[in-house]
Amino acid sequence: MPLYVFNWEKGMMSMTIRPFILDGNEVAANIKALVEGDVKKLIAGGIIPCLATILVGDDPASATYVRMKANACKRLGIQSVRIELPGETTTEQLIREIQQLNENPGVHGILLQHPVPHHIDERAAFDAISIEKDVDGVTTQGFAQNAFGFAAFPSCTPAAIIAILDHYRLPVLGKHAVVIGRSPILGKPVSAMLLNKDATVTTCHSKTVNLEEFVRAADIVVAAVGKPRFVKGDWVKPGAVVLDAGYNPGNIGDVDYEACLPHVSAITPVPAGVGPVTIATLLKHTVAAAMKAQGY
Ligand SMILES: Nc1nc(=O)c2c([nH]1)NC[C@@H]1CN(c3ccc(C(=O)N[C@@H](CCC(=O)O)C(=O)O)cc3)C=[N+]21
Structure with a gap:
């Protein structure tokens, strides 16, 4: 909303814009409130929505973000499985881990924390995530579907x-x-x-x-x-x-x-x-993936 105030330096009335602070915590709370109902529905049906997070190496900032994501899951009643792999993990080993999670019916979403160590082919690893479990919107297929406006989870x-x-x-x-x-x-x-x-x-x-x-x-x-x-x-x-x-x-x-x-x-x-809206979105996608897997 523009606001006219007297500017003493210019000696006249001038317009200043009162900035609106976009509150990420408010938006995140709103998203989480909407997700909670679906979590209850799943749990009542005997299904616990589950996000698997994969962290490769020991970058402290990445570890913090992954921990924040796992904690946010917990607060909402979403299970989280944390997979931590050593920095020397090869692309092939990482892809095998991802394939196991793809095949695990108890896991509804997979998040591979970016960045991975340089010797790993990150694109190949992202693309190993099955589209149904790509709640982080990192696969080539997910990107393309999202860009064309189809129903894939966006990043x-x-x-x-x-x-x-x-x-x-x-x-x-x-x-x-x-x-x-x-x-x-x-x-x-x-x-x-x-x-x-x-x-x-x-x-x-x-x-x-x-x-x-x-x-x-x-x-x-x-x-x-x-x-x-x-x-x-x-x-x-x-x-x-x-x-x-x-x-x-x-x-x-x-x-x-x-x-x-x-x-x-x-x-x-x-x-x-x-930041907080990013995490709320991840929870929303994980629960939506679980709902879809259960045929809701
Ligand atoms: N595959 C993948 N997906 C990601 O979504 C992804 C990633 N890799 N790699 C790293 C970035 C970073 N990221 C953040 C998420 C939340 C906050 C966040 O909530 N920050 C808080 C403050 C953090 C604090 O309090 O320490 C805030 O902005 O209020 C920040 C950063 C997700 N990322």
């Missing part, structure tokens, strides 16, 4: 970004959305999902020339670069909506939040923005 962070836009009824149709980043489970799928919601989408990346100029033209900015405070305040068009999908060490986003705040109409903070 969780892109779905979280869309859920935030939907929850706060922020218009997307006809808007110019600028996505910074083109990774297979974030920038690329969120670009496709915004396109499917009738935005005009520009995907920027490390080779983009004059990246700031694209951001300056954006009605919606999605930051998914993995560089702390990358998006500067003076890049943001007055009144733009800014979604920060960054999760840099120390809980620092990809957006210079304080600097952008005076310019935006709405913005997600880090923490308590996209």
Whole structure:
């Protein structure tokens, strides 16, 4: 909502935009409340929804995220099986683990934590996950189906970004959305999902020339670069909506939040923005996979 205030420096009334803080915890709570009913239904029928998480190597940040996901499952009555593999695991060994989980009828969803150690073929490992259990939306098939608008589980962070836009009824149709980043489970799928919601989408990346100029033209900015405070305040068009999908060490986003705040109409903070919605989305997909497996 624009707000006119007296600007003493300019000696006149001028408009400042009161930014709306998009509350990821509120959106996540809303999603989890909707999922709870289905969890009860499954448990009443003797089925415990179950997510298997796979962590390869001992990166402490990845271990923290996987633990957060497992804890979130537990709080909602979803079982979680945590598989931890040594950093020396080969692609073949990892794929065999995934195949066992594919064949295990007690497991409804599989999450392979990204990134895996460099010597592993991550794409081959992701694609070993069966489409029915790809609750994290990482398979080639899942990506393609989602991009074409079919019923596959989308990647969780892109779905979280869309859920935030939907929850706060922020218009997307006809808007110019600028996505910074083109990774297979974030920038690329969120670009496709915004396109499917009738935005005009520009995907920027490390080779983009004059990246700031694209951001300056954006009605919606999605930051998914993995560089702390990358998006500067003076890049943001007055009144733009800014979604920060960054999760840099120390809980620092990809957006210079304080600097952008005076310019935006709405913005997600880090923490308590996209992150919690990502986890809620993972739970939602896991329970939906279990419901489908049970023929609901
Ligand atoms: N296959 C795969 N799927 C993923 O979805 C995936 C992944 N790999 N690799 C890593 C990233 C990162 N990610 C986060 C999820 C939640 C928070 C989150 O909830 N953060 C809290 C704060 C964290 C804290 O309190 O320490 C917040 O933003 O409020 C952050 C980061 C999912 N990822």
